[in-house]
Amino acid sequence: xxxxxxxxxxxxxxxxxxxxxxxxxxxxxxxxxxxxxxxxxxxxxxxxxxxxxxxxxxxxxxxxxxxxxxxxxxxxxxxxxxxxxxxxxxxxxxxxxxxxxxxxxxxxxxxxxxxxxxxxxxxxxxxxxxxxxxxxxxxxxxxxxxxxxxxxxxxxxxxxxxxxxxxxxxxxxxxxxxxxxxxxxxxxxxxxxxxxxxxxxxxxxxxxxxxxxxxxxxxxxxxxxxxxxxxxxxxxxxxxxxxxxxxxxxxxxxxxxxxxxxxxxxxxxxxxxxxxxxxxxxxxxxxxxxxxxxxxxxxxxxxxxxxxxxxxxxxxxxxxxxxxxxxxxxxxxxxxxxxxxxxxxxxxxxxxxxxxxxxxxxxxxxxxxxxxxxxxxxxxxxxxxxxxxxxxxxxxxxxxxxxxx
Ligand SMILES: Cc1cc2nc3c(=O)[nH]c(=O)nc-3n(C[C@H](O)[C@H](O)[C@H](O)COP(=O)(O)O)c2cc1C
Numbered sequence: 001x002x003x004x005x006x007x008x009x010x011x012x013x014x015x016x017x018x019x020x021x022x023x024x025x026x027x028x029x030x031x032x033x034x035x036x037x038x039x040x041x042x043x044x045x046x047x048x049x050x051x052x053x054x055x056x057x058x059x060x061x062x063x064x065x066x067x068x069x070x071x072x073x074x075x076x077x078x079x080x081x082x083x084x085x086x087x088x089x090x091x092x093x094x095x096x097x098x099x100x101x102x103x104x105x106x107x108x109x110x111x112x113x114x115x116x117x118x119x120x121x122x123x124x125x126x127x128x129x130x131x132x133x134x135x136x137x138x139x140x141x142x143x144x145x146x147x148x149x150x151x152x153x154x155x156x157x158x159x160x161x162x163x164x165x166x167x168x169x170x171x172x173x174x175x176x177x178x179x180x181x182x183x184x185x186x187x188x189x190x191x192x193x194x195x196x197x198x199x200x201x202x203x204x205x206x207x208x209x210x211x212x213x214x215x216x217x218x219x220x221x222x223x224x225x226x227x228x229x230x231x232x233x234x235x236x237x238x239x240x241x242x243x244x245x246x247x248x249x250x251x252x253x254x255x256x257x258x259x260x261x262x263x264x265x266x267x268x269x270x271x272x273x274x275x276x277x278x279x280x281x282x283x284x285x286x287x288x289x290x291x292x293x294x295x296x297x298x299x300x301x302x303x304x305x306x307x308x309x310x311x312x313x314x315x316x317x318x319x320x321x322x323x324x325x326x327x328x329x330x331x332x333x334x335x336x337x338x339x340x341x342x343x344x345x346x347x348x349x350x351x352x353x354x355x356x357x358x359x360x361x362x363x364x365x366x367x368x369x370x371x372x373x374x375x376x377x378x379x380x381x382x383x384x385x386x387x388x389x390x391x392x393x394x395x396x397x398x399x400x401x402x403x404x405x
Contacts, residue, residue, distance in 0.1 A: 008186040010038035015084060015122070017093035017113045018058070019100035020048025022163040023129035023172035027094050028053060030175040031061045037183060042067065044084065044113045046100065070112040081112055085119035092182055093117075095129035095172045098140050104152070105143035123185065125153040127178055132168025148250050155181060159366070181232070190234025191398035197235040198274035199227050200267055200313065202242035204260045206287035208305065209296045218282035220244035222329070222355075222368055225390035226278055227252045233394055238274070240266045242281055260284050260310035271317045271324060276397060278327045279314045286310060315347045325350045325401050331357040340373055350374060350400065353393060372396060 014034055018024050034041050043058040044067040055066035067084060093100065093113070100114070104126075109115040117124055126147065134140060135157060148154050155178070158171045173181075184190065201223020205213040220241060227239045228249035237252045240263055248254035255270070257263045260283045271277055286307035296303070318326040328349045330340040333356070340354035354371040369383040372393065379396060381389055 007037040007039075007183065009034060009183050012039045012186055013087055013089045014039045014041050014182060015088035015091045015116070016041060016043045016058075016062075017091060017096075017116075018043065018045045018049040018053070019093060019095060019097040019113065020046055020052055021095040021097045021129050021172075022052065023095040023127075024049055024052040026172055026175050028057055028061055030092075030094060030178050031058060033175055033179040034182065035062065037179065039182075040064075042084065042087070044068070044116060046111050046113050048097070048099075067112055070110070070115055081115045082119055084112075085116045085122070088116075088120060088122040090125065090182060090185055091117065091120060091122050092125040092127065092178060094127035094178055096126040098128075098130045098134045098137070098143075101126065101128060101140060101143045101147065105146040123151075123153060125155060125181065125185075127155050127172050128157050128170075129172030130157070130170050131162060131164050132166055132170040135168075135170045145247070148247075153181075153250055184232060184234075187234075191395060192230055192276075193234030195235045195275045195398075195401070196238070196273060197227075197230045197276045197278065198238050198240070198267065198270050199223050199230070199278045200240045200242075200263060200281035200283075201227070202244040202246075203282050204242045204263055204284045205258045206260065206284045206310075207258075207291045208288050209292035209294065211295050214284055214287065215243075216282045216284065218242070218244075219365075220246050220281075221366065222386050222390070223278075223280035224249060225386040226280060226394065229387065229390040229394050233391070233398070235276075238270055240270065240281070260287060260313070264311040264313045264316065267313050267317055268320065271321050274321075274324060276325045276327070276401065277317055277321075278329075278397075279317070280329045281313070282331060283313055284310060312347075314349070318348045322348075325397065327351045327353060327397060330354045333357060337371060337373070337378075340371065344373055344375075351397065374400065 018027050031041050041062040042064050043062050059066045103114045109118050155173055159169050160171045161167050162170050202220030203216045203218040205215045207213050224246050227237050230237045231251045239252050239254045255266050257266055287310050289306040289308045314328045326349045330343050332339045336354045340352045344352040351374045355368050367383050368386050368389055370381040370389055372379045
């Protein structure tokens with residue numbers, strides 16, 4: 001019996017670009033998965049890529065001749081760079097080498113693949129893969145920023161063991177993840193499409209004097225993971241972020257702030273046009289009553305700081321915009337569920353997400369554990385990667401808003 005293919009990729013024209021990195025072997029599996037989902041796949045390889053995996057393999061998997069040469073008279077006659085550029089509904093370059101990112105950032109067109117990228121109107125997705133030092137190199141990071149600003153979709157590499165034996169960020173995303181990313185681009189209605197999501201993330205800094213401040217250990221990783229996942233699920237995403245060492249996720253509008261008061265002002269303004277508000281930021285409850293204009297000198301054994309209560313962003317947003325679906329985060333070191341329930345009621349939230357912090361948990365980690373509570377319900381998400389938890393949380397939120405609306 002032939003099983004019917006249920007996929008948004010049926011007959012979609014996907015051009016897979018391969019540049020010369022070790023991860024090229026994973027792209028064979030990506031092509032296989034796309035074909036299985038019903039896509040028409042063509043493959044274009046840089047000359048270097050052909051040293052890593054043979055065009056014959058990709059030809060057999062895609063069922064189409066593989067394109068490798070720019071200046072090839074026969075290939076031009078069959079399907080040249082302009083034709084391929086027009087043919088594609090979407091281009092995914094996997095792996096994208098550091099060299100290829102540089103070529104794209106500078107608009108070079110001296111191989112077939114980079115020429116197609118200049119000539120196409122199709123969305124271009126990049127799955128970089130390289131040694132961790134190459135990825136961290138300022139040149140690569142600058143190129144990444146340029147490409148994101150030019151609306152390339154850059155799917156950052158993952159952490160882990162690398163082919164060179166080192167451990168760090170640089171592994172290409174797995175074939176299955178890339179296939180889902182491509183499929184999501186064609187999914188007509190995504191769980192959050194049509195919704196505007198406002199997220200706060202990271203710590204705040206409360207100035208004491210021109211050089212010192214009060215802050216906390218929040219890295220912003222959870223909020224940024226939620227922003228990235230909300231974008232992938234079809235939402236329009238705005239992020240209000242305290243000082244963190246993270247780049248804005250692709251396609252997300254970010255507002256950088258420092259203090260709780262600045263974050264309050266920005267969130268109150270942006271909440272006007274939002275449908276969902278997710279407050280993950282670790283906002284300082286207090287700030288110094290007076291900020292010294294000069295650096296405070298060592299003068300006495302004991303220095304007392306008078307602290308004043310900061311505006312409560314979550315409370316004010318939920319009370320000022322009662323139609324907004326508000327989700328708070330409660331980072332607790334004890335009595336997790338009880339404290340979260342109290343906060344849910346006191347702040348009039350639709351949902352609260354409690355997560356344990358301290359004892360090496362929560363802050364500045366790549367993993368988290370979430371207890372999601374609402375008026376009459378509770379779901380526990382056991383410890384997992386923050387990206388995965390972010391997606392699960394958003395899917396739960398999407399079910400609640402579709403019930404409400
Ligand atoms: C064994 C080997 C593995 C390589 N792996 C990578 C890699 O994973 N990522 C990368 O950016 N470059 C890698 N390179 C370097 C690229 O192959 C090189 O920069 C090449 O010029 C890329 O050409 P292209 O971008 O036109 O495909 C590797 C080189 C060798 C010899």
